[in-house]
Amino acid sequence: MQLPRLCLVAVATIALTSPAWAADNDTLTVGFTVSQTGKLNTDSIAQMRGFDLWRDQVNAKGGIKVGDKAYNIKFVSYDDESQNGRVQQLYTRLITQDNAQFLFSPYSSGLTATAAIISEQYGKVMLTTGAAEEKTYELGNKDLFQIYSPAAQYLAGALRALKEKDPNAKIAFVYEDDPFSKAVAHATLDLAKMEHMTIVLDEAYSGSTMDFGPIINKIIASNAVALLGGGHYADGSTLARQLHDQKANLKWVTLLVAPDSPKFAELGAAATDISVPSQWEPQVRFKPDFGPTAQEFTNAFNTKYGVDPGYHAAGGYAAGLILQHAIEQVGSIDPAKVAAALNKMDVTTMFGRTKFATDAKDHGLQIGHDMVLAQWQLKDGKLTKEVIWPAAAKTADTVMN
Amino acid sequence: MAEILASVIDGVLIGAVYGLAAMGLTLIWGVMNVINLSHGAIIVLGMFALYYFSSVLGLNPYAASPIVIVIGFVAGVLLYWVAVHRVIGRPPLMSLLSTFAVNMVLIGLGTAFWSTSPYNVPVSLPSVSWEGYTYTGTHIMAAVIAAVIAGLLYLLLYRTRIGKAIRAVSANRAAAELSGIPTTQMLALSFGLGVTLAFASGMLIATLFPFTILSGGAYQLKSFVVTVLGGLGNPGGALLGGIFLGLIEGMATPFMPVSWMPMIEFTLFVIVLIAFPRGIFSFSRT
Numbered sequence: 001m002q003l004p005r006l007c008l009v010a011v012a013t014i015a016l017t018s019p020a021w022a023a024d025n026d027t028l029t030v031g032f033t034v035s036q037t038g039k040l041n042t043d044s045i046a047q048m049r050g051f052d053l054w055r056d057q058v059n060a061k062g063g064i065k066v067g068d069k070a071y072n073i074k075f076v077s078y079d080d081e082s083q084n085g086r087v088q089q090l091y092t093r094l095i096t097q098d099n100a101q102f103l104f105s106p107y108s109s110g111l112t113a114t115a116a117i118i119s120e121q122y123g124k125v126m127l128t129t130g131a132a133e134e135k136t137y138e139l140g141n142k143d144l145f146q147i148y149s150p151a152a153q154y155l156a157g158a159l160r161a162l163k164e165k166d167p168n169a170k171i172a173f174v175y176e177d178d179p180f181s182k183a184v185a186h187a188t189l190d191l192a193k194m195e196h197m198t199i200v201l202d203e204a205y206s207g208s209t210m211d212f213g214p215i216i217n218k219i220i221a222s223n224a225v226a227l228l229g230g231g232h233y234a235d236g237s238t239l240a241r242q243l244h245d246q247k248a249n250l251k252w253v254t255l256l257v258a259p260d261s262p263k264f265a266e267l268g269a270a271a272t273d274i275s276v277p278s279q280w281e282p283q284v285r286f287k288p289d290f291g292p293t294a295q296e297f298t299n300a301f302n303t304k305y306g307v308d309p310g311y312h313a314a315g316g317y318a319a320g321l322i323l324q325h326a327i328e329q330v331g332s333i334d335p336a337k338v339a340a341a342l343n344k345m346d347v348t349t350m351f352g353r354t355k356f357a358t359d360a361k362d363h364g365l366q367i368g369h370d371m372v373l374a375q376w377q378l379k380d381g382k383l384t385k386e387v388i389w390p391a392a393a394k395t396a397d398t399v400m401n
Numbered sequence: 402m403a404e405i406l407a408s409v410i411d412g413v414l415i416g417a418v419y420g421l422a423a424m425g426l427t428l429i430w431g432v433m434n435v436i437n438l439s440h441g442a443i444i445v446l447g448m449f450a451l452y453y454f455s456s457v458l459g460l461n462p463y464a465a466s467p468i469v470i471v472i473g474f475v476a477g478v479l480l481y482w483v484a485v486h487r488v489i490g491r492p493p494l495m496s497l498l499s500t501f502a503v504n505m506v507l508i509g510l511g512t513a514f515w516s517t518s519p520y521n522v523p524v525s526l527p528s529v530s531w532e533g534y535t536y537t538g539t540h541i542m543a544a545v546i547a548a549v550i551a552g553l554l555y556l557l558l559y560r561t562r563i564g565k566a567i568r569a570v571s572a573n574r575a576a577a578e579l580s581g582i583p584t585t586q587m588l589a590l591s592f593g594l595g596v597t598l599a600f601a602s603g604m605l606i607a608t609l610f611p612f613t614i615l616s617g618g619a620y621q622l623k624s625f626v627v628t629v630l631g632g633l634g635n636p637g638g639a640l641l642g643g644i645f646l647g648l649i650e651g652m653a654t655p656f657m658p659v660s661w662m663p664m665i666e667f668t669l670f671v672i673v674l675i676a677f678p679r680g681i682f683s684f685s686r687t
Contacts, residue, residue: 037517038615082517177660206660208619210610213411213540214654214662220533221404221655234519238611241521245528247535266521 028064028071028333030055030323031100033090033115035107038082039207042233042261043312044107047130049305050316051075051104054324057300064324067331073320080106084114091118100124101333104319107312108232109133109151109180116144125335125342127323128364129315133183137357137365143335145342145356146366147319151180152187154277155228157373158254159188161389162226163195165400169252172201172224174215174239176231181256185229200224207235212242219248230255237264244270251401259376260310265383272383273399275375279311279351280318281387283395284372286352291321294350318351375399407534409651414536416647417544418605420640421551422620423627425598428554431634432571432591433489438500439480440624441617442507443596447473447603448522448612449515455522462524462608466546469604470597477596481589489588511614519611543605550601551640554594558636567591571634622663626670632680641682 032051035044055073063070076098080086087106094100095118103119105112105128112131116139119126125143128136132151137144162169171192175185182204192199200222203215219227227243227250230236236258243253244267252275258264259276282298292300297317301309309317326341327333346355346368355368373389377399386396422444429437437443450472454465484503488495526538558564569577570587578584606612606620627646631638649669650662673681 037512039517039613041517042519203658204660206663209659210612210616210619211415213415214408214650214659217404217407217411217534218655218659220407234611234613237519241611245535245537245539247528247530249533 026063026069026071027074028102028327029074029076029098029100030102030104031076031091031094031098032104033078033080033087033094033106033111035082035111036079038080039234040082040108040111040232042263043130043257044082046261046310046312047107047316048077049301050129050309050313050318051320053297053301053304053313054317054320056304058320058324064327066327066333071327071333076100080111082108082111084111087111087114088118091115095119095122095124101335102323102338103127104316105129105131107131108178109136109183110178112136113179116141119143123335125323125339127319129319130312131180133180134362134365135179135183138362140360141364143339144364145322146364147315147322147351147354147369148279149366149369149371151183153371154184154256155188155254156191157371157389158228158275158277159192159195159197161373161398162228162252162254163197165398166225166251168198169226170198170200170222170224171226171228172203172219172222172250173199173229174201174203174205174219174227175229175256176207176235177204178207178231181229181231184256188228205231205235207231209235210238212239213246215239216242216246216248219243219250220246225250226252226254228254230258232256233258233261233263237267240264240274241267241270254373259385260312260374262307262310265376265385268383271376272378273375273401275373275388275398276385278372278374278387279369280314281311281372281374281385282308283387284350284352284393286348286350288349289347290325291349297350314351318349318354321349321351322347322354403532403534404655405652407532407536408654409648410536411540412647412649412651412654413644414540414544414647415609416644416650417547417551417640418602418609418643419620419623419627419646420631420643421547421598421605422602423624423631423639423643424551424554424636425595425602426621426624427628427631427634427639428598428636429592429595430628431636432567433485433588434493435485435489435496435500435592436493437595438497438621439484439504439507440500440599441619441621442504442511443473443476443599443617444603444606444620445511445612445614445617446476446507447600448607448616449511449520449614450600451604451607452520452522455524456520462522462604463542463546466601466604470601473597473600474593476600477593478589480596481592485592486585486589508614508617515614517613517615519613520607521611522607524608537609539608543609546605547602547640550598551636554598554636557594563587563590623666626666629670629673630680631682635680635682638680638682642680645681 034048063072103126107130129147132148175181254275330337330341353368357365388398450469455462528537627642631642
C-alpha cells in the first residue's frame with residue numbers, strides 16, 4: 001500500500017514543480033540573449049536597456065491587456081558572450097527549458113542568423129532588433145520580424161549626402177569583416193558605382209583589429225577625401241581615434257554603429273564631425289499611433305539610466321511595443337495569431353514606421369522604416385549629435401572639413 | 402614609395418613593442434621550459450594597471466610606468482609560487498594546464514571587474530609628419546621605452562652576477578645547484594622578470610590602442626610568432642624578431658589586404674619552425 005502512495009506523491013510533486021505546470025497564467029515569458037561580455041557588449045547592453053524599460057513600463061501599468069486578462073511581462077535572458085555557439089545553446093534552452101512564449105533577437109546580424117535557425121525550428125515568433133543584414137530574411141523564415149531598416153539602407157543616405165556636397169569625392173570603403181558590415185559596404189559600393197562616384201579603396205578588416213595604422217596609411221596613399229565604413233563599437237571607436245591621431249585629413253567620415261553610442265563623444269576631438277547612419281535619433285518627431293513619443297521615451301530612458309538613448313536602445317524598446325501591439329490587436333497570445341497580426345501591421349511608433357514584407361522570398365524584412373544620418377558637431381565647446389539627412393528631418397547643416 | 406616607407410617605419414615602431422612582449426615569453430621558456438599560456442592575460446593586466454594609475458589616480462602615464470613595472474615584478478614572483486613552482490620539471494602538459502588555468506582565472510576576474518568594454522589611456526605627445534604621413538609621438542615613445550627596457554634586461558643578464566646565475570640555471574639547473582646558486586630563487590626571479598616584461602609591453606600598448614580584458618589573445622599569438630622567429634629562449638632574438646615581424650608587415654600591407662596579415666604571420670611561423678628551428682636570429686648570444 002505504501003509504494004503506490006509514494007509514487008502518487010512523487011508524480012504530484014514532479015507535476016506541480018515542472019515549469020509547464022508551475023507557470024503563472026498571468027505571465028508572458030519573453031526570452032532573449034544579451035552580449036553582456038565580448039566585443040558586442042556596448043551595443044547589446046544598450047538594446048537590453050530598451051527591452052527592460054518597455055517591460056517595466058508595461059508591468060507598471062498592469063501588464064498587456066488580452067481580453068479580460070492582463071499579462072505581466074517576464075524576461076528570461078542569458079549572456080551569449082558575443083559568440084554564435086552560445087546563442088545556439090541558449091535559444092534552445094530558452095524555448096525548451098524556460099518555455100519562452102516569444103523571443104527577441106540577440107544583438108548583431110551574425111548572432112541573430114544563428115538564433116533564427118533555432119526560433120524557426122521550434123516555430124517561435126522572434127522580433128529581431130540590432131540585426132539589419134537582409135540574408136536572414138531571405139531564407140523562407142515564417143516567424144521572424146525585423147524592426148531595423150535593412151543593411152542596404154545604412155550608408156545610402158551618407159552616400160547621397162556626400163554626393164550633394166562633393167560629387168567628385170574620392171571615397172575609401174573600410175569596413176569590418178562581419179556579415180552586417182560587409183552587407184552594408186557591398187550594397188553601398190554597388191550604389192556608388194551606379195551613381196558614378198569614385199572609389200579609391202575597398203578594404204575589410206577583422207573585428208578584433210586594434211592597430212589601424214597600416215589601413216590609415218593606405219587611406220592617405222589613396223588620396224581619399226571621404227571614408228565610409230566601420231563595423232561595431234570597439235573597432236569603430238578605435239578607427240576614429242587613430243584617424244585623428246594620424247591626421248588622415250579626411251573631409252568626410254561616416255562610420256557604422258559606433259558613433260551612435262553616447263560614449264563615442266568621450267573621444268573628444270576625434271569624434272568631431274564624424275557621422276553615423278542611424279535607425280533613430282531622439283530629435284525625430286514621428287506621430288505615434290500608440291505608445292510614447294520619441295521625446296517621452298528619451299525622458300523616461302534618461303530618468304532610468306542617466307544617459308540619452310541611442311538607436312540600439314530605441315530599437316529594443318520598439319520591439320517590445322510592436323509585440324505588445326500585435327498581442328493586443330488579436331486579443332490572444334497564440335503565436336500563430338500574433339504572427340498573423342504582425343504580417344498585417346503597418347503602424348508608426350516613436351521609432352518610425354513599421355511594416356513587414358509578407359512575400360515568401362523576403363518574409364519579415366522591414367519595408368516601412370526609414371533611416372537618418374546624424375553627425376557629431378561641436379557647438380559652444382560641447383559635442384552634440386545632429387540629424388543632417390534627409391532634408392525633411394535635419395536639425396543642422398552638414399559640417400564638412 | 403612614401404607609403405611603403407611609412408608602413409615600414411610604423412611596423413618597426415610597433416614591432417619593438419611586440420618584441421618586448423615576446424621577450425617575457427621567451428625568457429620564461431629559456432630558463433624553466435615553461436610555455437606561459439597566461440602571457441596574454443598578463444599583458445592585459447599591465448594595460449589595466451596603467452589605466453588605473455593614469456585615468457583613475459590621475460598620474461602621467463609615463464610617470465606611472467615605473468610603478469606598473471614594480472607591480473608586474475611582484476605579481477610575477479607571486480604567480481611563480483602559486484602556479485608554476487610545483488610543476489617545474491614535470492611533463493610540459495602540467496605547466497601548460499597550470500598557466501592556462503591562471504589565464505582563465507585572470508580573464509574571469511577581469512571580466513567581473515571591468516566587463517569587456519573597451520578602455521583608453523589618453524596620452525598626448527607631439528607627432529612627426531612627413532610626406533603626408535604622421536608618426537605619432539606615442540608610437541615613437543613606446544618604441545624608445547621598449548628598446549631601453551630591452552637594453553636594461555641585456556645588462557642584467559650579461560653584466561651582473563644575478564644575470565650570470567640566471568643563465569647558469571637556464572643552461573644546467575643541477576650544475577648550478579651544485580655550484581651554490583639558489584636555483585629556486587633564480588627561477589622565481591626569472592618568472593618575475595618575464596611577467597614584468599609582459600606588464601611593460603601591455604603598459605606601452607595601452608598608450609597606443611584601446612583595450613579590453615579580452616585583448617590579450619591577439620598579443621599572445623603575436624608573441625609566439627615573434628618568439629619562434631627570434632629563437633625559443635633567446636630574449637635578444639625576440640626583440641629582433643618583433644622588429645623583423647613589424648618590418649614584414651610594413652612591407653606587405655601596401656600590396657595586400659591587411660586582413661591577410663595573420664595568414665602571412667603564421668605561414669612564416671611554420672616555415673621558420675621547419676627551416677630554422679632555432680630561430681632566424683640564433684646567432685645572438687644566449
